Structure formats: structure tokens, C-alpha cells
Amino acid sequence: MLRLRGPAATPACLRCGTEAKPGVTFCRRCGLPVGAPPPQYADLPICPVCYQEAEPDGRLPSLAHPAARLAMPDHVAEHDLHPVGDDDLLESLRVGDRIRIGRWLAPFDVVRRYLVTGAVDGGRRRQMEHDAIVTAMTQIARWGVGAELFGDQPEWQEARAAVAELMERYHRR
Numbered sequence: 001m002l003r004l005r006g007p008a009a010t011p012a013c014l015r016c017g018t019e020a021k022p023g024v025t026f027c028r029r030c031g032l033p034v035g036a037p038p039p040q041y042a043d044l045p046i047c048p049v050c051y052q053e054a055e056p057d058g059r060l061p062s063l064a065h066p067a068a069r070l071a072m073p074d075h076v077a078e079h080d081l082h083p084v085g086d087d088d089l090l091e092s093l094r095v096g097d098r099i100r101i102g103r104w105l106a107p108f109d110v111v112r113r114y115l116v117t118g119a120v121d122g123g124r125r126r127q128m129e130h131d132a133i134v135t136a137m138t139q140i141a142r143w144g145v146g147a148e149l150f151g152d153q154p155e156w157q158e159a160r161a162a163v164a165e166l167m168e169r170y171h172r173r
Helices: 072-078 087-093 108-117 132-143 154-170
Strands: 098-101 104-107
Touching: 087 098, 087 108, 087 154, 098 108, 098 154, 104 108, 104 132, 108 132, 108 154, 132 154
Parallel strands: none
Antiparallel strands: 098 104
């Protein structure tokens, strides 16, 4: 059940996005009062599903009700009704912390972030592993799916085709 901002909303810290347990008035992670606006210098929480950063008030716009503003736990719960793509497909291709795309293995988190946001980025404080799939994602992000590149290698072409097929299947949902 989706709860919107107000007395029925999930109590949460607006600085770090941690859900507060009943009766707790201060965040156990960052020490701010639950529901208090985050300081201007704070790193705001990022949704683990859609990778959207919270706005300066620590909330995100609702996907179901555009005028509503949600704390992170409610925003994440809303993704059950509004998925960003076919995560079941990605899980079926998963091999540990990597994903099999065609004959290649690539870091799962990097590939999922790319499919959701279109950005080839390891995220905050993460190193990105360079391999054929990550190179293919970079090339698609820069030049598009059907680009013919000078000095292109057959493995890169195959990897771009595999990533393009996965992108099409992932966003079909």
C-alpha cells in the first residue's frame, strides 16, 4: 500500500533516506531528527531502483501523484507499481555480481544503472570495471546504436549488438 506525505507517510530521515522505526525520533544513521529538512551541505539519498537523487528538501516527486512529495522509503515502494524496466529479465541473466550479455560478463550494477539512466557511470565512490560490455555501453551512449566507428573491432560490434538487444528487451516491459 502506498502512503503519501502526511501523518500516514513512512517516517524517514530526509538526509540519508533511512526508514525510522516506530517511536524513534532521531535517525540511527546520521543523527538528524526524523522528518527534519536536510542541511544544505548534505549528500542527499539516491533511489536504489531508479538512481534519482532526492531534491533539496530530501523528498522525491511521486510517480503516481505528481503533486505529492515522498520520502525515500515511500518512493522505493512506489516502484512496485511503476517499475523502471524488466528487472526479472536482468536477474535471469545474473551470474553472481556480474551479468551475462551474449558471450560476455559485465558488472551487474554498472549495466543496470546504464539501462535505467543511460549513463555509463559506476556511481558515487565506485570504480568501474572496463571490459567489452562497458566499452559497448560507452560507445552507444556517445554515438548511438547503429554507429559505424573508425577503427572498430569485431568484438566491440558484437558487444554493441548484444547491449542494444538487451536494452530493447529491458525497456519492453
